[in-house]
Structure formats: C-alpha cells, structure tokens
Amino acid sequence: MKRVVALALDGVMTYDLACVVQAFRHGPGKSGEPVGFDLRTCGVRPGPVWTPNGFELRVEYGLDALEAADIVVVPGIGLPTLPTAPEVLDALRAAAGRGAIMMSVCVGAFVLAQAGLLDGRPATTHWAYCDEFAGLFPAVKLDPGALYIDDGDVLTSAGLTASLDLCLHVVRRELSVGAAAELARWNVTSPHREGGQAQYIPDAFGDNDFTGGLAATLARVAADPAAVVNVSALANLALMSERTLIRRFKAEVGTTPRRWLEAQRTARARELLETTDLPVEVIAARAGFGSVTALRSHLRAATGTTPAGYRRSLRR
Structure with missing residues (x-):
C-alpha cells in the first residue's frame, strides 16, 4: 500500500482535507476499507490544528510523518498568501528530494510554490486566487482553466470539489480505472468531469454595470x-x-x-x-x-x- 500523508496546517480548509480522506482513507462500500493507500494526517506537530470552519482538528503526527510518505498532499488554507513556516517548507523540499509525489489541492498550491516545488512547472489553483498566485510566483506556469494538472511527480488541482477530481485521477493512475470508477460511484460523483474549471469562472462580461457614454x-x-x-x-x-x-x-x-x-x-x-x-x-x-x-x-x-x-x- 502506498503511504499518503496529508499536511494539515493551521487554517486548513476541512473540505479540501475531507476530499483527500474520501479518496485515500475511506474505500468504497459500507465497510470503508481503504484500497491501495494508507492515509495519515499530520500537522506541524501532533496535537490541535486550528480551522476556519468553526471547529478544531487534532492530528496524531507531526512533520516527521512526511519522511515515510510516498505521496504528500497539501490541502488549502484559509489565508494562502501568508508566509509558510520555514520548517514546513524544508520538510516539503526534503520529501520531494527523496522522490515523494507532491500534491496540492485548491490553494494548497501556494504552499508548494513557496517551497519552490512548482518553479518552471505547469500548475493550477482556485480560479479566484489565480491573479494573486501569478503575481507572487511568476516562475510557475499557471493554467487558470485547468481542473487539475498531472506533471508526473507534482500534481495540483483547482478549487474545492476539483480536489476530489484530482484524487480520483491519482487513484486511477496508481491503481486502475475500475478502482477509480468504483470509488466515484460510492462518493456519488462522476469518475471524470468534462472540461476544466474555466466553465465555473464567472464570465468577464456576464454582470455588466454600464457607465459612460456607451x-x-x-x-x-x-x-x-x-x-x-x-x-x-x-x-x-x-x-x-x-x-x-x-x-x-x-x-x-x-x-x-x-x-x-x-x-x-x-x-x-x-x-x-x-x-x-x-x-x-x-x-x-x-x-x-x-x-x-x-x-x-x-x-x-x-x-x-x-x-x-x-x-x-x-x-x-
């Protein structure tokens, strides 16, 4: 089984983390037995993790859990433009350096980008944060329209529900098409959505507030x-x-x-x-x-x- 470690930083978006849990910890069926993956959730250190969703999480592992990870997943955080602690960035770089697959979901891409793991590579994030992301990380080949991007050992997803799209893609890639389809059915979602996140971005001229002579x-x-x-x-x-x-x-x-x-x-x-x-x-x-x-x-x-x-x- 592949060891997946989700990094829950303070401010973690619990929806993003839940998508990761649904894909890598809860397998299809009433038993919920995971298939092919062993998911652990860690924080900077064991103990409580603050969330902006009205409740607190408690994790069993600290950053040392990343040392044994085959796949590292970084969910989004509520204020993604804030600097990430140096010890977190060092741990992410170390995991990537020894060959772990690095994933971000939603605005978790900001953390991977701060670690320099997206420089020169294609990536995406939530459409509403693309302008800020592009301004902060010009070395990243940002694709605002993609639902998710698989660049081999680095994968990124667009916002929120696109997290599950990416996780299903990883199940499909690492296990099989059948395993991903079965997991999608259990989560009552499509195994593969058409198009990208561009279809969910409000049209630039859709809500017109007309002023001026025209x-x-x-x-x-x-x-x-x-x-x-x-x-x-x-x-x-x-x-x-x-x-x-x-x-x-x-x-x-x-x-x-x-x-x-x-x-x-x-x-x-x-x-x-x-x-x-x-x-x-x-x-x-x-x-x-x-x-x-x-x-x-x-x-x-x-x-x-x-x-x-x-x-x-x-x-x-």
Missing part, C-alpha cells in the same frame, strides 16, 4: 445580443463610425467591440444552457451566433467544454 447602447445589446449582427451594426446603433466606436470601447469598456459582443453572446448562451431545455440550435440563434458550430467554438474557448457538457455540469 451605457445605453451596451445595455440594449446585452439584453438581446442577437439583435446586433456585427460590429458595424453596433456602431450604427451607437450612432457613430466604427473607428470612433473602437476608440470609445477601449476607453470605456477596456476591450474591443468584437470581443465584447462575442462575450455577450457566450454569456447569453451559458444562461440559456443553465436555465432552459431549449435545443442547442435555438440557443445559438437566440444568443446571436450564426450557427451551432460558432456556439460550440466560442463556448469551448470560454469554458473548455461543449454545450452538452456545460449543461450537465452547470444546470440549475
């Missing part, structure tokens, strides 16, 4: 993106030339008219996929896309998945 035109188009077929029609609606429209857009909206219009169409398509049973062809037309192919292309670029996959994942 406000009335933008609000009208946002209400019905299909009413404006192209940038020329948008300029006509705004009673100005295309050149003037482009200049005003840059100043007031911070993007180009074409990109903004495409974002409005995509936002409307996402809304209809989430809230209606309309056929994809009808949704493409109501969103202003000229074809289903155009809808699929723009939706995949924005969310990493297909209309059908998006509807399954986000249906309200």
